Amino acid sequence: MTVTNAPVRADLAATDDIGWAVRLLAATPTHEHRDPQLLRRWARAADDFGAALAPVACEARIVERDGGLELGLLARYTSRPPTVELYTDTIDLAERVVDARGWRDWYPPGSVRAAALAHEAVHVHLHHGPAKAALKRALGHTALRLGRLRVPGHVAGAEEVAAHAYARTVCGLGRSPLLLTAALAAEAEGTPTPPPARDARREN
Numbered sequence: 489m490t491v492t493n494a495p496v497r498a499d500l501a502a503t504d505d506i507g508w509a510v511r512l513l514a515a516t517p518t519h520e521h522r523d524p525q526l527l528r529r530w531a532r533a534a535d536d537f538g539a540a541l542a543p544v545a546c547e548a549r550i551v552e553r554d555g556g557l558e559l560g561l562l563a564r565y566t567s568r569p570p571t572v573e574l575y576t577d578t579i580d581l582a583e584r585v586v587d588a589r590g591w592r593d594w595y596p597p598g599s600v601r602a603a604a605l606a607h608e609a610v611h612v613h614l615h616h617g618p619a620k621a622a623l624k625r626a627l628g629h630t631a632l633r634l635g636r637l638r639v640p641g642h643v644a645g646a647e648e649v650a651a652h653a654y655a656r657t658v659c660g661l662g663r664s665p666l667l668l669t670a671a672l673a674a675e676a677e678g679t680p681t682p683p684p685a686r687d688a689r690r691e692n
């Protein structure tokens with residue numbers, strides 16, 4: 489499917505950033521039967537956490553390559569060795585989608601690449617530093633109680649929401665890149681309202 493002959497375009501932008509974050513969480517394994525209100529709370533907490541993160545430099549090696557459309561990836565972080573891969577074909581498509589949907593005010597030229605780098609920098613940051621525990625605390629999900637001891641639980645997908653919120657903030661975008669990933673998924677699948685694409689398949 490190409491950008492120009494896509495079928496009727498759903499107005500993906502009518503769903504706000506938190507709404508897309510909720511959809512991302514809902515589409516993430518382990519959350520299938522969660523209370524939508526709980527997912528919304530987690531989405532907000534993860535978005536707030538990412539938006540408030542101090543700017544982090546990307547310390548990983550950066551590699552640009554082709555083949556992202558085939559893999560369904562725009563960028564990804566792999567930890568051994570720490571590497572951020574940017575898929576130039578998907579980034580190019582995303583820039584065309586921005587124009588086709590009239591979203592240029594939200595995503596200035598070149599911002600897709602910048603947002604992808606910022607997003608992956610958060611994965612690097614959370615993988616290597618204490619911020620991961622801080623995110624868990626912010627989410628407030630208790631996996632286990634042992635007497636007075638609370639063991640904070642992992643919320644699958646929350647890091648993804650935080651990374652998108654961080655990218656939106658540091659790149660000064662009008663909307664979260666999460667909206668753009670949803671539009672990319674719609675291009676790829678030809679379906680009007682798919683769950684947003686995941687940028688990375690690795691789990692922590």
Ligand SMILES: [Zn+2]
Nearest residue numbers: 648651687688
């Ligand atoms: Zn990610």
